[in-house]
Amino acid sequence: MDSPARAKLLAQPPMMHDLAAHAMQHLILAGTALGAALLLGAPMGAICARSGLLRGPLLAAAGIGRTIPSLAVLALMLPLLGVGVPPAIVALALLAIPPILVNVDLGIRAVPAAALDAATGLGMTARQRFARVVAPLALPVALSGVRTAATETIASATLATFIGAGGLGDDIVRGLQTGNDPLLFAAAATVAMLALAVEAGLGTLVSAMEARR
Amino acid sequence: MNYLATHPAEVLSLALAHLELVAIALAIAFAVALPLGIVAAGASRFSPWLIGALAALYTIPSLALLAVLVRWLGLGATPVVVALILYAQFMLVQGVVTGIRGVDPAQIDAARGLGFSERQLMVRVALPQATPVILGGVRIATVATISIATLAGYVGARSLGTLIFNGLTLHQNQMLVAGSVATALLAICADAGLRALTRLSEARLR
Amino acid sequence: MSGATIGFDDVGVRYADADGDALRGVSFDVASGEVVAIVGPSGCGKTTLLRTVNRLVEPTSGAVLIDGVDVRTMDAVALRRRVGYAIQAVGLFAHMTVAENVGIVPSLLGWPRDRIDRRVDDLLERVHLDPKRFRDRRPRKLSGGEAQRVGVARALGGEPGVLLMDEPFGAVDAIVRAALQDEVTRVVRDLGTTTLFVTHDVHEALRIADRICVMNGGRVEQLDAPAAILANPATDFVRRLFEGARA
Ligand SMILES: Nc1ncnc2c1ncn2[C@@H]1O[C@H](COP(=O)(O)OP(=O)(O)O)[C@@H](O)[C@H]1O
Ligand SMILES: [Mg+2]
Numbered sequence: 001m002d003s004p005a006r007a008k009l010l011a012q013p014p015m016m017h018d019l020a021a022h023a024m025q026h027l028i029l030a031g032t033a034l035g036a037a038l039l040l041g042a043p044m045g046a047i048c049a050r051s052g053l054l055r056g057p058l059l060a061a062a063g064i065g066r067t068i069p070s071l072a073v074l075a076l077m078l079p080l081l082g083v084g085v086p087p088a089i090v091a092l093a094l095l096a097i098p099p100i101l102v103n104v105d106l107g108i109r110a111v112p113a114a115a116l117d118a119a120t121g122l123g124m125t126a127r128q129r130f131a132r133v134v135a136p137l138a139l140p141v142a143l144s145g146v147r148t149a150a151t152e153t154i155a156s157a158t159l160a161t162f163i164g165a166g167g168l169g170d171d172i173v174r175g176l177q178t179g180n181d182p183l184l185f186a187a188a189a190t191v192a193m194l195a196l197a198v199e200a201g202l203g204t205l206v207s208a209m210e211a212r213r
Numbered sequence: 214m215n216y217l218a219t220h221p222a223e224v225l226s227l228a229l230a231h232l233e234l235v236a237i238a239l240a241i242a243f244a245v246a247l248p249l250g251i252v253a254a255g256a257s258r259f260s261p262w263l264i265g266a267l268a269a270l271y272t273i274p275s276l277a278l279l280a281v282l283v284r285w286l287g288l289g290a291t292p293v294v295v296a297l298i299l300y301a302q303f304m305l306v307q308g309v310v311t312g313i314r315g316v317d318p319a320q321i322d323a324a325r326g327l328g329f330s331e332r333q334l335m336v337r338v339a340l341p342q343a344t345p346v347i348l349g350g351v352r353i354a355t356v357a358t359i360s361i362a363t364l365a366g367y368v369g370a371r372s373l374g375t376l377i378f379n380g381l382t383l384h385q386n387q388m389l390v391a392g393s394v395a396t397a398l399l400a401i402c403a404d405a406g407l408r409a410l411t412r413l414s415e416a417r418l419r
Numbered sequence: 420m421s422g423a424t425i426g427f428d429d430v431g432v433r434y435a436d437a438d439g440d441a442l443r444g445v446s447f448d449v450a451s452g453e454v455v456a457i458v459g460p461s462g463c464g465k466t467t468l469l470r471t472v473n474r475l476v477e478p479t480s481g482a483v484l485i486d487g488v489d490v491r492t493m494d495a496v497a498l499r500r501r502v503g504y505a506i507q508a509v510g511l512f513a514h515m516t517v518a519e520n521v522g523i524v525p526s527l528l529g530w531p532r533d534r535i536d537r538r539v540d541d542l543l544e545r546v547h548l549d550p551k552r553f554r555d556r557r558p559r560k561l562s563g564g565e566a567q568r569v570g571v572a573r574a575l576g577g578e579p580g581v582l583l584m585d586e587p588f589g590a591v592d593a594i595v596r597a598a599l600q601d602e603v604t605r606v607v608r609d610l611g612t613t614t615l616f617v618t619h620d621v622h623e624a625l626r627i628a629d630r631i632c633v634m635n636g637g638r639v640e641q642l643d644a645p646a647a648i649l650a651n652p653a654t655d656f657v658r659r660l661f662e663g664a665r666a
Binding site: 113118121122132213 | 496
């Protein structure tokens with residue numbers, strides 16, 4: 001880093017130093033939780049779409065999961081897993097599973113029956129049919145669920161500060177408590193930009209995919 | 214869980230305070246969203262911008278927006294109600310727009326042909342048929358605002374979130390669990406109730 | 420590529436959740452390169468019969484033979500790649516281009532890229548779609564008639580010895596349908612592909628088929644050349660079905 005930029009950075013109020021680190025923390029928190037939710041939620045959605053038996057209970061559970069306020073889910077981790085990053089990741093992952101599960105199910109079930117019939121009739125194995133027809137056709141809808149989950153996870157990760165998991169919520173809370181308005185506004189703006197950027201980025205990806213059809 | 218049994222009156226009073234915040238905010242929000250949605254439904258140029266802006270607003274994490282509102286409006290119920298009104302707009306306006314646009318065009322055409330004024334068309338044909346979709350928007354907005362209203366407990370207003378935050382600071386797990394469970398139940402009940410209402414309004418259209 | 424022969428030997432089908440038989444005692448042979456139309460009222464078992472050939476439906480009794488071999492002894496997936504399949508709903512894959520759709524079976528068969536490309540262009544030309552204009556189009560951008568043409572080209576992709584078509588022109592308007600009937604029959608005759616063609620339109624059957632198989636209630640009422648069916652309907656049912664088509 002050249003010296004004028006360095007001098008400028010040092011001239012900022014000390015709390016601002018942490019902002020970049022907390023933003024990184026925030027992204028890691030949300031990203032890890034989202035990754036775990038994808039790993040669990042996508043297969044669960046696929047099972048939902050196939051199994052008449054499990055579909056009802058899984059969708060009902062997802063519906064209830066979507067309804068429970070995120071602060072309640074985060075707080076409930078405390079007696080179970082204590083404070084810090086791991087319980088926050090568990091809570092955020094639990095919150096992100098329902099929108100992913102629901103949209104994967106929706107996307108797979110929206111694949112036209114004629115396309116499935118044609119795929120089988122043309123000699124695709126069950127695996128090929130899933131990889132070449134079902135998954136790509138379901139992808140835009142599934143991805144829009146991931147987009148919802150990602151935006152919600154970034155928002156909920158702000159509340160992770162209350163169970164000691166750090167992130168940009170730390171700066172908002174500290175700014176509010178110490179009357180440090182620059183810190184408060186900078187942190188609020190950063191987390192808002194993160195959420196909007198993810199929402200817009202994944203939104204653009206989804207529309208680009210749909211436009212190709 | 215014990216806390217629920219030992220302090221039923223306090224939990225009930227906080228639940229009512231929680232509902233009061235949500236009800237006041239949603240009443241004001243709906244009074245804004247209905248005309249806004251009606252205008253947007255008929256203005257295809259304007260509506261994507263409006264809905265896009267409201268969606269962006271909805272995307273802002275609630276703690277961030279609430280904290281900024283507190284610096285501006287002070288502690289207490291006011292910043293919470295303002296935040297809830299702002300967040301609810303997206304789902305409410307979208308419900309109104311989608312509901313109105315979904316009305317069978319043949320019926321709109323028939324009503325025009327029978328000599329309905331634009332106002333009569335809206336009040337007697339479009340809105341009644343759009344009711345289930347509008348109620349769907351109200352349901353999602355209610356669940357979202359119940360969730361955000363938990364933060365009232367952090368900025369000096371009363372809600373079930375108060376139990377969660379007091380539990381966190383006082384290291385009282387039972388209080389915290391009681392607050393979380395009561396909040397979850399409140400959201401689940403509101404969701405179920407509004408779902409039933411939506412179904413009822415659908416059934417009336419058949 | 421010459422067409423395979425098909426044999427139906429006392430084929431019966433009863434669906435698990437149905438009380439009656441969908442097919443009963445169906446027996447007939449189709450010669451190599453022959454075009455046979457299957458006609459009959461809705462629900463008489465036409466689709467079921469067609470789908471026994473590529474094992475999308477397994478007969479509960481009897482056997483289906485291709486080139487004299489019982490299809491049950493073949494791997495279902497390998498069998499389907501040798502048997503073309505086109506349906507009324509077309510079922511083009513929306514995320515693939517026209518060329519990718521037509522080339523899907525060759526690609527499943529592991530053909531090299533350039534052979535697939537040549538095959539795709541050849542087939543598109545045969546169904547009167549200019550490869551230059553249509554190769555890279557998405558299915559959504561096709562008219563109903565164009566989509567059906569692509570569906571037929573896709574069914575022929577893997578150089579199948581047998582082509583199965585289930586009301587492939589049922590959803591297009593009359594003028595386009597007439598053009599498609601002529602084009603498609605010419606293509607399969609040029610290629611020598613043995614073709615089973617389901618339709619509920621007797622005029623279509625008369626126009627395209629070497630022989631017509633008339634079905635009713637899961638049974639074959641009559642199987643004969645168009646002229647013979649018109650001249651000597653075997654039953655009252657056949658007579659009524661073709662009444663008015665005589666002119
Ligand atoms: N998957 C199925 N399960 C149960 N019954 C079926 C199924 N498919 C077809 N059927 C029944 O079998 C009979 C023949 O159907 P189908 O072969 O589709 O007739 P067509 O193609 O001549 O209209 C009908 O009575 C139909 O209801
Ligand atoms: Mg049929």
